[in-house]
Amino acid sequence: MSLDLAQAARHLASYRAELEVHMVVEEELVIPRFEQLGIEIKGGGAHFYWLEHKKLDGLLTGVEQGLAELTERGVSRGRDVITLLQREFTFEHLMEHHETRENYALYPALAEHLSADEQRDLWKRMQAREGQARADHSAAPS
Ligand SMILES: [Fe+2]
Numbered sequence: 698m699s700l701d702l703a704q705a706a707r708h709l710a711s712y713r714a715e716l717e718v719h720m721v722v723e724e725e726l727v728i729p730r731f732e733q734l735g736i737e738i739k740g741g742g743a744h745f746y747w748l749e750h751k752k753l754d755g756l757l758t759g760v761e762q763g764l765a766e767l768t769e770r771g772v773s774r775g776r777d778v779i780t781l782l783q784r785e786f787t788f789e790h791l792m793e794h795h796e797t798r799e800n801y802a803l804y805p806a807l808a809e810h811l812s813a814d815e816q817r818d819l820w821k822r823m824q825a826r827e828g829q830a831r832a833d834h835s836a837a838p839s
C-alpha cells in the first residue's frame with residue numbers, strides 16, 4: 698500500500714477545484730432555472746440540490762482536514778488512514794446519491810420543459826460560466 702500523502706493532497710486539491718467549478722454552474726444557472734419552472738417532484742425540489750451541495754462541501758472539507766492532520770502527524774501503517782477512508786466513503790456515497798438525483802430528475806426535467814432554443818441558450822451560458830470559473834480558479838493563489 699502506497700501512502701503518498703503529498704500526492705493525495707494534490708489530487709484532492711484538483712478534485713476540489715473541479716467540484717467547485719461544477720457546483721457554481723449548477724447553483725447559478727441550472728438549479729435556479731429548474732426552480733423557475735416550478736415543477737413539483739416529490740422529494741426532488743430545488744432545495745434538495747442546494748442542501749446536498751452544502752453537505753458535499755462540508756464532507757469534502759472534512760476529508761481535506763483529515764488528510765492535513767495525517768500529513769502533520771505522519772503515517773507509518775495502512776491502518777492509520779482508515780478514518781480518512783471512511784470520511785471519503787461517506788462523501789462518495791452522498792455524491793453518488795446526488796448525481797443519481799440530478800441525472801434522473803433535475804436534468805431530465807429541464808430537458809422536458811425547456812424548448813430546444815432555451816436548452817441551447819442554457820447550455821451556452823453554462824459553458825461560458827464554467828470557463829470563467831475555471832479561469833478564476835487558476836488565477837486564485839493556491
Ligand atoms: Fe450538483
Ligand SMILES: [Fe+2]
Pocket residue numbers: 719723796799
Ligand atoms: Fe452535477
